[in-house]
Amino acid sequence: xxxxxxxxxxxxxLALAVGRPSEMLPDPAQEARAEAIxxxxxxxxxxxxxxxxSEADLARDLRRLVRERVSSGESDEAVVxxxxxxxxxxxxxxxxxxxxxxxxxxxxxxxLLGGGLGIVLTRRRSALRAGPAPLSPExxxxxxxxxxxx
Amino acid sequence: xxxxEGSPTARPLARRALLxxxxxxxxxxxxxxxxxxRGMKDGxxxxxxxxxxxxxxxxxxxxxxxxxxxxxxxxxxxxxxxxGPVLVNFxxxxxxxxxxxxxxxxxxxxxxVRLLGVNYKDKAPEAGRFLRQHxxxxxxxxxxxxxxxxxxxxxxxxxxxxxxDGGGIVRWRWAGPMTxxxxxxxxxxxxxxxx
Numbered sequence: 001x002x003x004x005x006x007x008x009x010x011x012x013x014l015a016l017a018v019g020r021p022s023e024m025l026p027d028p029a030q031e032a033r034a035e036a037i038x039x040x041x042x043x044x045x046x047x048x049x050x051x052x053x054s055e056a057d058l059a060r061d062l063r064r065l066v067r068e069r070v071s072s073g074e075s076d077e078a079v080v081x082x083x084x085x086x087x088x089x090x091x092x093x094x095x096x097x098x099x100x101x102x103x104x105x106x107x108x109x110x111x112l113l114g115g116g117l118g119i120v121l122t123r124r125r126s127a128l129r130a131g132p133a134p135l136s137p138e139x140x141x142x143x144x145x146x147x148x149x150x
Numbered sequence: 151x152x153x154x155e156g157s158p159t160a161r162p163l164a165r166r167a168l169l170x171x172x173x174x175x176x177x178x179x180x181x182x183x184x185x186x187x188r189g190m191k192d193g194x195x196x197x198x199x200x201x202x203x204x205x206x207x208x209x210x211x212x213x214x215x216x217x218x219x220x221x222x223x224x225x226x227x228x229x230x231x232x233x234g235p236v237l238v239n240f241x242x243x244x245x246x247x248x249x250x251x252x253x254x255x256x257x258x259x260x261x262x263v264r265l266l267g268v269n270y271k272d273k274a275p276e277a278g279r280f281l282r283q284h285x286x287x288x289x290x291x292x293x294x295x296x297x298x299x300x301x302x303x304x305x306x307x308x309x310x311x312x313x314x315d316g317g318g319i320v321r322w323r324w325a326g327p328m329t330x331x332x333x334x335x336x337x338x339x340x341x342x343x344x345x
Contacts, residue, residue: 044306045306045307057271057297058297058301058305058306058307061296061297061298061300061301062301065298065301083301084203085203086203086204086210086301086302086303086304087203087304088200088201088202088203088304089203090200
């Protein structure tokens with residue numbers, strides 16, 4: 001029983017909304033292209049799902065629009081541009097690089113640089129601190145006297 | 151041990167400040183979160199608010215049929231650029247927030263603002279019934295049965311309102327119902343500017 005439950009949990013939930021044959025294009029190659037395009041487009045109502053994954057009305061309309069344009073012979077880029085023109089950068093699940101999104105893309109690099117700088121600084125500081133301070137003349141005299149004792 | 155005793159360079163003040171740093175960070179985060187929640191409550195911050203891609207661009211053409219069963223005429227795509235500002239309002243009889251917004255539309259119409267209605271994915275008899283019950287603020291009405299015009303406008307859902315200036319350029323978009331505050335704080339200054 002437990003094994004069955006575990007197995008069920010490990011099965012990835014393939015909840016693709018485009019399961020309905022009526023929505024799919026008859027040509028498998030075109031359908032595959034439409035799905036690939038749809039997975040790159042955000043459903044603006046649910047926001048963290050692609051239009052391929054979402055059950056929202058708007059997502060369904062956009063899926064239909066993508067399929068219409070694919071079957072009319074448009075290139076993938078033209079289809080994406082058509083929707084990008086209307087919904088802006090936010091509709092692209094992979095944001096494009098421009099001045100507005102530059103901080104977004106620069107963040108990992110900045111984090112890496114910041115972390116590296118932190119490591120360098122702490123190592124330099126601990127290197128400075130590493131050896132014990134040199135003995136003062138009194139300490140040296142006391143050490144010498146201790147060493148002389150049997 | 152040797153670190154603390156052996157290095158006279160360690161600044162105790164800086165170290166004590168460092169001790170407070172996590173607490174300060176947490177406090178800053180808390181204040182930020184509180185400000186965000188407050189903004190969401192009074193409507194000044196909308197985490198889903200993304201500016202329309204159409205701002206500053208020509209309003210998409212609306213070549214759509216008129217709404218059957220009401221006297222309000224349809225309009226031609228040219229109606230979007232007639233020299234004065236117009237509001238393009240997407241609405242539907244099945245849309246509950248549209249009922250909340252309707253008094254604001256009626257008030258705008260009473261003040262002489264031109265409202266072009268786009269009836270979105272609706273049934274004509276029900277749309278007509280909605281207008282008879284709540285009043286008809288539209289000077290012209292068209293029907294977007296498939297939601298295609300909505301996509302051309304980058305619509306999220308209904309209601310949604312676009313201010314188009316006299317030259318046919320989109321100047322403002324409001325997703326969701328306009329409240330009296332929306333009208334007075336956001337729309338009115340723009341109407342004056344683009345009058």
